[in-house]
Amino acid sequence: MGVTAPTPAVLAVDAGNSKTDVCVVSGEGALLGRARGGPFHPHLVGAPAAVTAIAPTVSAALAQAGPVEVRHVAACLANVDFPVEQRALEAAVAAAGWAPSQEIVNDTFALLRAGVESGRGVAIVCGAGINGTGVREDGTTVHFAAVGQISGDWGGGGQLWREAMWWAARAEDGRGPDTALRTALPRHAGLTTMAELIEAVHLGELTEERCLSLTPLLFSVAEAGDDLARGVVRRQAEEVVALAATTIRRLDALSEPIDVVLGGGVLTAGHALLMDDIHRLLADTAPLAVVRVVDAPPVLGAALLGLDRIGAATGARERLRSSFAVPRAGL
Numbered sequence: 001m002g003v004t005a006p007t008p009a010v011l012a013v014d015a016g017n018s019k020t021d022v023c024v025v026s027g028e029g030a031l032l033g034r035a036r037g038g039p040f041h042p043h044l045v046g047a048p049a050a051v052t053a054i055a056p057t058v059s060a061a062l063a064q065a066g067p068v069e070v071r072h073v074a075a076c077l078a079n080v081d082f083p084v085e086q087r088a089l090e091a092a093v094a095a096a097g098w099a100p101s102q103e104i105v106n107d108t109f110a111l112l113r114a115g116v117e118s119g120r121g122v123a124i125v126c127g128a129g130i131n132g133t134g135v136r137e138d139g140t141t142v143h144f145a146a147v148g149q150i151s152g153d154w155g156g157g158g159q160l161w162r163e164a165m166w167w168a169a170r171a172e173d174g175r176g177p178d179t180a181l182r183t184a185l186p187r188h189a190g191l192t193t194m195a196e197l198i199e200a201v202h203l204g205e206l207t208e209e210r211c212l213s214l215t216p217l218l219f220s221v222a223e224a225g226d227d228l229a230r231g232v233v234r235r236q237a238e239e240v241v242a243l244a245a246t247t248i249r250r251l252d253a254l255s256e257p258i259d260v261v262l263g264g265g266v267l268t269a270g271h272a273l274l275m276d277d278i279h280r281l282l283a284d285t286a287p288l289a290v291v292r293v294v295d296a297p298p299v300l301g302a303a304l305l306g307l308d309r310i311g312a313a314t315g316a317r318e319r320l321r322s323s324f325a326v327p328r329a330g331l
Contacts, residue, residue, distance in 0.1 A: 007032070009068040010306030011058065011098055013075040014110050014299035015040030017128055020054045021299040024065035029307065029316030031323035033065030034299075043079045047088035051096055058098060073102035074306030076110035076298060081145050103309060106143065108133035110301030115261030115294040117317070119308075122247045122289075124240055127264030128212070129156035134247035142250045144243070155239045157266055160232065161214035164221075165201070167228050168194050179228040180221050188217050219271040230273065236266070237277030245285040260289045268295040300324050 008027040013020065020040050024033035037057030042050035062068065073093055080086050086104055093102045108131050112123035122134040130153055131146035145151035168185050170176030172194040186197040189206060200206050222229035244260050251258070260282065266274070275293075282289055300320070307316050 006067040006069040007065075008310075009065065009070050010303060010310060011062075011070045011073045012299050012303035012306050013054070013058070013073065013077070014107060014297070014302050015050075015054055015075070016078040016107060016298075017041070020057050021297060022054070022057050022061040023299050023303050024061050024068060024070070025303045025306065025320055026068070027071075027307070027310060027312050027316065029312065029319030029323070031320065032068065033061040033063070035060035035064065040078060042077075042085065042089060042092075047085070047092040048095070051089070051092040055096060058096075070099040071101070072306050072309050073099045074302045074309065075102065075104050076107045076302040076305070077104060078107045080104060080106045081147055081151075101309075103305065105305075106131070106133065107298060108143070109135075109305065110298035111263040111294060112261055112301065113304045113308075114296040114298065114301035115263070115292050116259050121259035121261055122244055122251075123261045123263065124243050124247075124267070125264040126156055126236070126240055126262070126266040128158045129153065130239060130243065130264075132243035132247050134251045134253075136251050136253070140251060142247045153239075155236045155266075156264075157212050157215040160218055160236065160266070161211055163232050164214055164218040164229070165194075165198070167232070169198060171228075177228065180224065180226040181218070181229055184217055184221050185214055188214060215266070216269065219269070219274065222273055223271070233271070233273050234277055237274055237281060240267070240278050241281040241285060244282060244289065248286045248289060254286055255288070257288045257290055258286075260286075260291050262291060262293045263295065263298070268293060296324060 010025045012023045018039055020037040022035050026032055035057045037054055040050055040054060075093060080089060089104045093104060108123045108125050111125055112121055112133055120135055120137050124132045132144055134142040146153055164181050167179050168181040171179045171182040182194055186193055189197055191197050218229055222233045248254055248258055303320055304317055
């Protein structure tokens with residue numbers, strides 16, 4: 001009996017601040033293996049250590065896939081904001097020896113590729129943080145540093161719950177106007193007053209996950225009519241639109257239709273006030289933009305980029321999308 005040749009494949013990696021998803025996809029678009037691991041923090045531990053930390057997740061996906069010949073690694077990674085970070089991670093992934101070639105890009109490219117087939121468009125991610133990317137047909141790319149306040153960023157779940165607490169704290173001690181957040185936030189945490197909640201957060205008695213759970217509550221209070229909460233939601237919409245419209249302008253695409261793909265937990269949660277404001281504000285600043293909300297797992301976009309790089313047939317991409325049970329985002 002002859003030995004079966006290994007299946008040509010792509011290794012796709014989506015690594016973020018909270019989790020890492022890895023997929024192994026055949027050249028025909030079959031999903032062969034998939035695994036999930038922990039966070040990816042090269043900015044804290046260095047590129048080699050960060051890649052070493054996700055290696056067990058890669059190994060688990062490869063083990064599930066069976067005999068494969070990985071020809072390319074497509075890695076869409078958080079915390080790849082500067083060329084020096086990209087070069088360091090390219091070297092670390094190459095040293096891991098997973099494939100003879102690799103492409104390392106910011107994780108916003110995964111969302112963009114999951115939402116469009118042409119490779120042209122704008123992607124805005126608003127999850128724990130906020131970031132944006134834009135690409136033209138000729139390869140012109142627009143991106144932002146997206147490392148927090150020092151790079152001009154505002155919003156995302158990691159900031160929104162703190163913003164809600166800021167207003168609620170000032171309402172309780174008299175420095176600011178009253179808001180339903182003053183009672184809603186501590187009640188959500190099983191506490192009685194903002195003073196108790198502030199103390200619990202300060203002393204580390206609330207996990208990061210519990211703190212982040214205050215962000216959906218902000219939207220609920222806003223949708224119930226609280227003016228201050230509505231103002232915070234409006235500010236988030238303005239920031240999303242500022243990223244999108246600026247990207248479109250820098251791509252010199254204001255006078256032509258262009259897809260704006262929205263993703264990340266804050267934008268896929270279906271908050272009506274937020275989405276209504278985004279649609280209205282973007283229509284004012286970039287009237288030809290076509291908004292698409294894509295809740296496909298970003299690793300799908302990474303895998304599609306991998307298939308693009310190895311020249312897979314169009315049918316492979318359709319097969320891969322169907323494996324994730326994700327519609328084509330209105331394409």
